[in-house]
Amino acid sequence: MGRLTGGDPSLLRRINSAVVLHALRTAAPSAAPTLTDLVKLTGLSRPTVEGVIEGLMESGLVMEASAEEGAARRQGRPARRFRFRVEAGHLLGIEIGPHRVAALLADLRGRVMGSASLEVSETASADERLERVREAVADLLRRSGVACGSLRAVGVASPGIVEADGTVRLGTALPEWTGLRLGERLRRSFRCPVLVENDANAAAVAEHWKGAATDSDDVVFVLAGLSPGAGSLIGGRLHRGFGGAAGEIGALHLLGREATPEEVLSTTGEPLHPLDEAQVARVFTLAREGDARARAAVERFMRRLVHDVAALVLALDPELVVVGGWAAGLDGVLEPLRAELARYCLRPPRVAQSLLGEAAVATGALRLALDHVEEQLFAVESTVTARR
Structure with a gap:
């Protein structure tokens, strides 16, 4: 995307879209908002909200809610209600450790839908360990009925000093790990961004998200x-x-x-x-x-x-x-x-x-994937105030 300026209408559209999408995503599933609700929640004009909703529905991120997902039905024609499609994409959090590999699958709200883990030998080569990762993920996706193409981001946590591009600069806990281009290797298996982090860092993120911190x-x-x-x-x-x-x-x-x-x-x-x-x-x-x-x-x-x-x-x-x-x-x-x-x-x-125990590292990896998707969807909202 080209450089955006403050007066660029495409920037304004992105801002408004992020504001409306955030309001929909944070709404309770049992209280899907109407257009009138969204106008009040966002401070945007009704025509603007209508235009944004149309675009979000075309993108697959928003859909009209069923009667069961809205408020109690009243007499007369009910108002249209809308909801964020948490099933519009999925996230993976992967832990790679000395004795096992583990994976968590979640929807776009970060709600865990399933998990898988496989034991791996402490002496396994890098290729063998990564093959176990692929096996665990394939099993998890198959059992959950989710296609690999539905993944929007994958977070990976591993022992070692991890550089920004996902290369393990130093990793003494796993054989053949030092110098491994872990991010690059795993991107061959997924058609979405892959984010690699140190295991202790990922666990810290997890405990802050839903653990002891x-x-x-x-x-x-x-x-x-x-x-x-x-x-x-x-x-x-x-x-x-x-x-x-x-x-x-x-x-x-x-x-x-x-x-x-x-x-x-x-x-x-x-x-x-x-x-x-x-x-x-x-x-x-x-x-x-x-x-x-x-x-x-x-x-x-x-x-x-x-x-x-x-x-x-x-x-x-x-x-x-x-x-x-x-x-x-x-x-x-x-x-x-x-x-x-x-x-x-x-x-x-x-x-x-x-509080998360052995799930902390994979949970942190999942949070990294969720952070990446949220940044894509909502980053402009935090830097620019929505305008009418």
Whole structure:
């Protein structure tokens, strides 16, 4: 599209269309608005609203509501009512992790319609892992009766430092992931925009949308695991950093050449091998049963996690820290974190456990797709006031 100026009639049409569409999209499904309602809601003239509605119906985004979708029927000819077609397109949120891939399908309001997940080997190649993604998505679309061509945006969340174009600049958690043009590879499978984000960043977005951080705009989400990562919201906006590497707290121990995670969690004096979730869970179980070496290992793990989180809290001063990831389900994570943050931080934040659990990353990816579609549909409304 060419450059638009303030006096350009095409800009005015876009503004008016965005205003009317927003009013329809936010209306309760049981109270589809009439033309008169839309005039009151938008402040636009009736001829303008009529023209916009006609264009939106031609585009497939709006349709006339049935009698059941409107208010109670009165005597005489009923007023025409209209609704936003949430089924006019669909969104996908995809999580790519070490042990599984998962996908969520939603309508244009972000309402989840279905989900799918498949296990994947920790040692799977990049090609094998991406094939599992395609299998999960194909299964989900087939079961939901949705054509791939109906997708308007796909959000993808993955471990690693992700650049703006969807390239994984550094990804140590998955084989063959560093340097992978993840966005480019997945765009071959979808005929719509594909947005790629770091998994902890996506989870932070999810918790702010419908999790433990819905009432907070300054949030740190900790994806607690063997090498923890974090995502941060500042003023309600995701903070990615200059190159997408903000929140990589798992690398902090390298600054002081401290013990590796394998050494931190060892109960034998030798590095823990293999270093995986099952082994770590076993260490935590032994600690609960009173094993002295396991308890010492858990204390080292907690101290490392607390120090990593405290560094980020001191830098960002968040209102809330949300802890998620597999380690968040282990006993005794939250209380030591609260106590130590109170000790180290000038203004200790609230600490809460994730409400979304293992769905947080895929939910955040879905929100990224929804944000992209909303920006396309409504961006002009936030920058220019609607005019009659």
